Amino acid sequence: MTEYRSENPFGVRPDGTEPFSAHAGATSSPPRATGTLESGLLLEAFDAQLFREQSETVVAKLEKHLADFSIRGLDLTDPAILVDAARALMTTEREQIAAFDENRLAAIVDLYIKTGIQVHSPGYMGRQFSGVVPLSGVIDFVSSVVNQPSSFYEAAQLPNVAEKIMAEELNAFIGWDPGSFAMVTTSGGSLANLTALLSARNRAFPGYWSEGGSALTGQLRPAIAVGDDVHYSVARAAGVLGIGDAQIVRLPLNERHQICVERARPVLDAAERRGLRVFCLVASAGTTPVGAFDPLDELAGLARERDLWLHVDGAHGASLLVSDELRHKLRGIEKVDSLTWDAHKMMFTPAPCTLLFYRNRENSLGAFRQQASYVFDEEPDIYTALDSGEKNFECTKRPMIMPLWALWAIHGRALFAQKIEYLCRLTGDVHRILEGEPDFETLHRPEANILCFRYRPPGLRDEDVHDFQVEIRNRIKFEGNFFISKVNVGEFAALRVVMMNHQVTSEHFRMLLGEIRRVGQDLLRQTHQSR
Structure with missing residues (x-):
């Protein structure tokens, strides 16, 4: 085959025909296999128009998700319950190809979004993976399809x-x-x-x-x-x-x-x-x-x-x-x-x-x-x-x-630089907030967007410091408003925040401190009552 070349090899030829189609008699219709398919549902699963409809369903769900700026952390579900919920969304057809069910797809996407860490929420301060720039997710979607x-x-x-x-x-x-x-x-x-x-x-x-x-x-x-x-x-x-x-x-x-x-x-x-x-x-x-x-x-x-x-x-x-x-x-x-x-x-x-x-x-x-x-x-x-x-x-x-x-x-570069600079400034700001709170202990001066600290209220014994931080983190996680992590710094556990979301502000961090205080005081009361 003689390959056509021009200054724009990916556009149309000057005569209006498509490039790379030099076979005589070529048409836009795909060649047919000799055999026949048992079910039109196989072709439907690969149908371009159906793909568009499926994509629109998913994009609508994701648009709503990205527009939700409510404070939420992690909604942990009993794995057995989640297994049951996931199985309930699966077709019971075992012998034939099941027809596409838009409601089933919508429910799968809803469950997927709901049961993960909410990386786009101001309550998310716990890990080093981030909410993506949405456009990058669109390109990743293209990568998945063109494979x-x-x-x-x-x-x-x-x-x-x-x-x-x-x-x-x-x-x-x-x-x-x-x-x-x-x-x-x-x-x-x-x-x-x-x-x-x-x-x-x-x-x-x-x-x-x-x-x-x-x-x-x-x-x-x-x-x-x-x-x-x-x-x-x-x-x-x-x-x-x-x-x-x-x-x-x-x-x-x-x-x-x-x-x-x-x-x-x-x-x-x-x-x-x-x-x-x-x-x-x-x-x-x-x-x-x-x-x-x-x-x-x-x-x-x-x-x-x-x-x-x-x-x-x-x-x-x-x-x-x-x-x-x-x-x-x-x-x-x-x-x-x-x-x-x-x-x-x-x-x-x-x-x-x-x-x-x-x-x-x-x-x-x-x-x-x-x-x-x-x-x-x-x-x-x-x-x-x-x-x-x-x-x-x-x-x-x-x-x-x-x-x-x-x-x-x-x-361009500025998209990344501006967000990174904001996250690092924010972490410096919340470090200064902590330094002004006598019942909190700062453990280092942050160099970027990671900060570790401890809640050390009056009445907390030194031998209880480690378990106290771990239990605070666990309760914060299970309550589902904020998601933070913990790490051992020196001999004891510390609470750890990673600022990855530009929607987070110092006010959100002050709200987190209020949650930590409330949870910590409840723990202290329970400890004193049990002694």
Whole structure:
């Protein structure tokens, strides 16, 4: 077939005909299979007009959901009751295809919306995943329907181009050489951390991929160094790599919950005396417990001294790079070797969408070393140059970059920067509110949008502090007005808020404090009565 080319290959030809339809006698009607279908309901399930009607039903439900700014947290349902409710919405037809039932679809969507965390409500302050910019959900909807797996250019052309564009756009804030860095998308920060650690291990121990542990005969045992508040996915990744807990070197933190560089040196020396070869140092840009940012500039110097790969888990905090006001918190990021960056957190896109950056493009090819003739081309060309299959664990991968790229293409950087800056300012404001409340205890000065604190009213015994915070959080959750989380800070539990919703104001936080006081005072009364 002779391919028609023009300056606008995706529009119509000058004569009004469609491109890429050069077969003689081609029509718009699809070819018919030789056999026949037993039921027209199979064709109906794929019918374009029915799809439109279904979409309108769902969009109406979602529009109502997004317009609801009432304060609500989590409406927990007994799992057995929810199982029954879900089963009641299922067709009883077992032999034939059931006809579409609009009421059934509407009820399914209602149940789906009602039983999840209400990320768009001002009562939601509990986790690091966010309500999405609605447009990004629309693009994700397109991705689900057109279904283009994006590890290979031939299957998903625009997603692969979008990935290249977003890599270049975001690298402008990281600061690496435009001609030598690389980026690949992964399904979540945990997988990105694992992939980066694989690259680091294979660089330090070149024979490990092919020979396994036997390649280490006579060598020090491989180990990684991490801050004591590192995300649990890093320890999991170490386990997958065959590095046991005993080979994870935990570095002490300072009073700001950051890795203390000076105290880290003797810990690394002691690890070497124990027969460990630390090949990678994992720093955090926005730790999960308190949102702390490790001193990347100083850690980069330490990594150079000891020939360590420096990986930054910036799943939460890397997004601050797009803000002129906040990017200084990642000073030194241009000196690290790899960076994990979750767009489904502070870039407000559907999950999962994680970006894994490498300072050195060659290192992006070091995690996986395999041949697979059915996907990897023997003769690379301009098309396969954009393939990511050799660089990421996934073969079939969602085109997760599309919602992020579409938002960036339509609204630009400022959409993200302004929301992030608001959330961080809000967190600073509520910290100041807490400092003025004598019955509350602040535990750190927030660096971004995560804040931990405790309710410490008069009459609360020190030995009861931990259980008291846990029970307050549980009761707040079950009452369903606010959703907050808890985390251990030091020896005791703390209440934790994560400001991810720009609809939240300091007044909403004051309302939350009133709920905490009420619940806490009820608990104290019950405790005193039982003694």
